[in-house]
Amino acid sequence: MAEITAAMVAKLREMTGAGLMDCKKALTEANGDMDKAVDILRKKGAATATTKGTREAREGVVAKHITPDGRLGVLVEVNCQTDFVARNEMFRAFAEDVAKRLAADPKTDFEADRVAMVAKIRENIQIPRHARMEVSGNGMIAAYIHTGGKVGVLVEVGAGKETTVAADDFKELVKDITLQIAAGHPLVVSREHVPADVLAKEKEIASEQVKNKPPQAIAKIVEGKIEKFYQTYCLVDQGFVKKNETSVKNHVASVAKQLDDQITIRRYVRFQVGETPAS
Numbered sequence: 001m002a003e004i005t006a007a008m009v010a011k012l013r014e015m016t017g018a019g020l021m022d023c024k025k026a027l028t029e030a031n032g033d034m035d036k037a038v039d040i041l042r043k044k045g046a047a048t049a050t051t052k053g054t055r056e057a058r059e060g061v062v063a064k065h066i067t068p069d070g071r072l073g074v075l076v077e078v079n080c081q082t083d084f085v086a087r088n089e090m091f092r093a094f095a096e097d098v099a100k101r102l103a104a105d106p107k108t109d110f111e112a113d114r115v116a117m118v119a120k121i122r123e124n125i126q127i128p129r130h131a132r133m134e135v136s137g138n139g140m141i142a143a144y145i146h147t148g149g150k151v152g153v154l155v156e157v158g159a160g161k162e163t164t165v166a167a168d169d170f171k172e173l174v175k176d177i178t179l180q181i182a183a184g185h186p187l188v189v190s191r192e193h194v195p196a197d198v199l200a201k202e203k204e205i206a207s208e209q210v211k212n213k214p215p216q217a218i219a220k221i222v223e224g225k226i227e228k229f230y231q232t233y234c235l236v237d238q239g240f241v242k243k244n245e246t247s248v249k250n251h252v253a254s255v256a257k258q259l260d261d262q263i264t265i266r267r268y269v270r271f272q273v274g275e276t277p278a279s
Contacts, residue, residue, distance in 0.1 A: 002032030012037055016047035039201070043208040058274040059086045062152030063095035064143035065103045070165075073141035074103045075154035076130035077271050081123040086273075091121060092149065098127060106132050131269040138162050139266065140170070144178035153181045155268035164261045173255045173263070179241055180248055181270050186235035189265050190249075194233060202229050235265060 030036035060079035139158035
């Protein structure tokens with residue numbers, strides 16, 4: 001039997017929002033396996049927060065660069081050791097320069113620059129990840145950095161006609177989509193992109209939560225729970241950030257109708273400083 005430490009209980013509580021005793025019991029039942037413990041708490045309805053992946057104690061900023069024509073963009077995370085350095089103007093300028101140079105050449109080697117910056121800042125500096133997008137056909141690349149530089153978004157939105165990309169309504173829509181991704185933290189664009197194993201686990205958890213209900217009611221209740229799951233997990237199913245009574249999908253369709261075109265959210269990435277990226 002694995003030893004269940006106070007640190008493990010605290011970590012599980014942070015991930016799920018469940019009570020301390022519930023967390024300890026779940027870890028004991030799961031023999032110390034954190035992922036299994038999360039599932040146990042969710043099945044019992046004890047988890048009040050959806051885990052987005054374990055956060056590491058890492059500081060830094062997310063920086064962006066978009067080319068003037070809006071057809072290419074880069075998002076990069078640059079880490080340091082303290083929040084004090086993360087707010088340093090020299091450090092932030094370095095992160096922005098990294099993004100700009102990656103836009104020009106994705107194979108740029110920053111090791112010499114990184115070492116030089118470590119000598120100036122006197123903290124360890126790492127560049128753990130970046131994303132680079134270029135438009136295919138008609139469309140636009142846009143980025144958004146949330147206040148403080150801790151969250152950044154890069155997105156590609158496509159259009160059927162070249163004239164649509166120049167329209168102010170389209171530009172505003174793309175900007176709103178970046179805000180939506182930053183605030184809503186979706187995991188995929190649409191329900192067609194939800195991994196089969198993730199959906200199967202959600203159905204299993206939903207079924208376990210209502211197992212004592214009448215058999216004829218279970219299917220309908222589970223269907224409702226899965227629909228709510230989609231509204232959190234999938235970008236286009238989320239409530240639109242500026243008008244929550246409509247979905248992102250419906251808002252995009254409304255703008256597309258105004259512009260007499262087809263508009264598609266093709267792909268996006270969302271970086272949060274210190275998070276453990278999905279494998």
